[in-house]
Amino acid sequence: xxxxxxxxxxxxxxxxxxxxxxxxxxxxxxxxxxxxxxxxxxxxxxxxxxxxxxxxxxxxxxxxxxxxxxxxxxxxxxxxxxxxxxxxxxxxxxxxxxxxxxxxxxxxxxxxxxxxxxxxxxxxxxxxxxxxxxx
Amino acid sequence: xxxxxxxxxxxxxxxxxxxxxxxxxxxxxxxxxxxxxxxxxxxxxxxxxxxxxxxxxxxxxxxxxxxxxxxxxxxxxxxxxxxxxxxxxxxxxxxxxxxxxxxxxxxxxxxxxxxxxxxxxxxxxxxxxxxxxxxxxxxxxxxxxxxxxxxxxxxxxxxxxxxxxxxxxxxxxxxxxxxxxxxxxxxxxxxxxxxxxxxxxxxxxxxxxxxxxxxxxxxxxxxxxxxxxxxxxxxxxxxxxxxxxxxxxxxxxxxxxxxxxxxxxxxxxxxxxxxxxxxxxxxxxxxxxxxxxxxxxxxxxxxxxxxxxxxxxxxxxxxxxxxxxxxxxxxxxxxxxxxxxxxxxxxxxxxxxxxxxxxxxxxxxxxxxxxxxxxxxxxxxxxxxxxxxxxxxxxxxxxxxxxxxxxxxxxxxxxxxxxxxxxxxxxxxxxxxxxxxxxxxxxxxxxxxxxxxxxxxxxxxxxxxxxxxxxxxxxxxxxxxxxxxx
Ligand code: SF4
Numbered sequence: 001x002x003x004x005x006x007x008x009x010x011x012x013x014x015x016x017x018x019x020x021x022x023x024x025x026x027x028x029x030x031x032x033x034x035x036x037x038x039x040x041x042x043x044x045x046x047x048x049x050x051x052x053x054x055x056x057x058x059x060x061x062x063x064x065x066x067x068x069x070x071x072x073x074x075x076x077x078x079x080x081x082x083x084x085x086x087x088x089x090x091x092x093x094x095x096x097x098x099x100x101x102x103x104x105x106x107x108x109x110x111x112x113x114x115x116x117x118x119x120x121x122x123x124x125x126x127x128x129x130x131x132x133x134x135x
Numbered sequence: 136x137x138x139x140x141x142x143x144x145x146x147x148x149x150x151x152x153x154x155x156x157x158x159x160x161x162x163x164x165x166x167x168x169x170x171x172x173x174x175x176x177x178x179x180x181x182x183x184x185x186x187x188x189x190x191x192x193x194x195x196x197x198x199x200x201x202x203x204x205x206x207x208x209x210x211x212x213x214x215x216x217x218x219x220x221x222x223x224x225x226x227x228x229x230x231x232x233x234x235x236x237x238x239x240x241x242x243x244x245x246x247x248x249x250x251x252x253x254x255x256x257x258x259x260x261x262x263x264x265x266x267x268x269x270x271x272x273x274x275x276x277x278x279x280x281x282x283x284x285x286x287x288x289x290x291x292x293x294x295x296x297x298x299x300x301x302x303x304x305x306x307x308x309x310x311x312x313x314x315x316x317x318x319x320x321x322x323x324x325x326x327x328x329x330x331x332x333x334x335x336x337x338x339x340x341x342x343x344x345x346x347x348x349x350x351x352x353x354x355x356x357x358x359x360x361x362x363x364x365x366x367x368x369x370x371x372x373x374x375x376x377x378x379x380x381x382x383x384x385x386x387x388x389x390x391x392x393x394x395x396x397x398x399x400x401x402x403x404x405x406x407x408x409x410x411x412x413x414x415x416x417x418x419x420x421x422x423x424x425x426x427x428x429x430x431x432x433x434x435x436x437x438x439x440x441x442x443x444x445x446x447x448x449x450x451x452x453x454x455x456x457x458x459x460x461x462x463x464x465x466x467x468x469x470x471x472x473x474x475x476x477x478x479x480x481x482x483x484x485x486x487x488x489x490x491x492x493x494x495x496x497x498x499x500x501x502x503x504x505x506x507x508x509x510x511x512x513x514x515x516x517x518x519x520x521x522x523x524x525x526x527x528x529x530x531x532x533x534x535x536x537x538x539x540x541x542x543x544x545x546x547x548x549x550x551x552x553x554x555x556x557x558x559x560x561x562x563x564x565x566x567x568x569x570x571x572x573x574x575x576x577x578x579x580x581x582x583x584x585x586x587x588x589x590x591x592x593x594x595x596x597x598x599x600x601x602x603x604x605x606x607x608x609x610x611x612x613x614x615x616x617x618x619x620x621x
Pocket of ligand 1: 144146147151169293
């Protein structure tokens, strides 16, 4: 059994044009799901993790843990920072703390990332079912 | 084929109103002038994800039902609830929001819109500090320095730069587009030469990562419109900029305050702030002071990261300071096409822009207490109505947990994660395509939305669905009062 390297990173969430186009098409469309189940990682960090692009990775924070697909970021260099587009997958791991102003903390969350080539990407239904027991 | 001109795009807060649609047999077949998101919406809205019949959950499964039945069930849920949440509103028209507020008052619930999770902190700061702003038209014609901070317009508001800022042709300022093209060409030629040189002379793979520039590009000192991007990542927009400042995550506040000091001609006794060398900052501060009409657009990159509303305080104060030296304005980059309208309607009806609580019979506003995520995290609500929004996809998991545990009504044209978890689902007409109405652009200019095609048979508008629920709720409550009195 191979053991993989874990990496401590900062998680950002946000918008991408693909997610914007996908969401207008329909929130259950494949385009949308494909656009929000990814994680953009700096090439340097991919190397440290010892994986290639398109490998599944598990991203964990103190709020939860989720499997997404690693993609090489072309917005670098930003080693130590990972980026997941807004969506049901990102929500599993963001920080709900609103600091008494109504706004959860969706950017700059400490996270840990590790390769998970053998763990599947969940479908939207499966994810909702796993998280909330309802679909 | 009929072509409808001057259609307002119902996607993002830029609310471009120059879209031309070709209609054939009651369908949109061609979109002119729109960006990728706009095209995706107008051409793809009627896809397989459309809901056509009201749905009610029975024994865990959705069953199709009539509008009447669904209205009855929804009204029951709301009338029985003690503290329901009514959430969404930023992707529908002002007319629907108006009915929604009446409904919230009737049922004594909390009504909140999506600004709570995007520009809520900006609103709080504006209430504290004030905001010097203007319309996008003025910016288009006059701004010679455009700064985007924590915002990636290329991805979230694709036509913003082209229509209102750096690449638009204004009356007093020229588009910087040509200069940008020259820059791109030059850099492509340079890259080609470099890689050829490497291949021929050095025999190495042309894949060395580009070095970060250590000196500011000369374009920052030229005349004419300038574009500056400040962000944590080198976004697509950053690639077009004359100057890009990469700030370390969660350290925007420091950078803003550093700019404030520099603008007041104070010395910074450090080498760098938030990962940016002070010389760079001095140069940009200089450009800020020397411009004739500057504008700072800020995105959720500022409101969502550490500091939240304090970042906006600092940004607003920076603009206030700059106005001592030159003319500068500031504007939040609002996301959904009518989130500004949701705030506006809420303000004129209740006095408050979002997070309004009617549980005491009169409107109360205390974000952090009456805001939807907090109500959900404290597990206080006992039912919810969600309209034109997808909180299951946008709220942190803990908040969603409570939302889906209680009865949930969803009004939406499309099936989405929230609708999938609902107890009652109403299909609705697409506002701005199948229903007309009013929406507010990010600069608070109201624009008419057009109805260009008919909705599918039997599918009502958001406004009509809410009206029916409201009248049913009123009936039920009256009946109950009579029963209690007897
Ligand atoms: S920039 Fe926004 S409003 Fe303009 S066409 Fe694109 S999505 Fe529509």
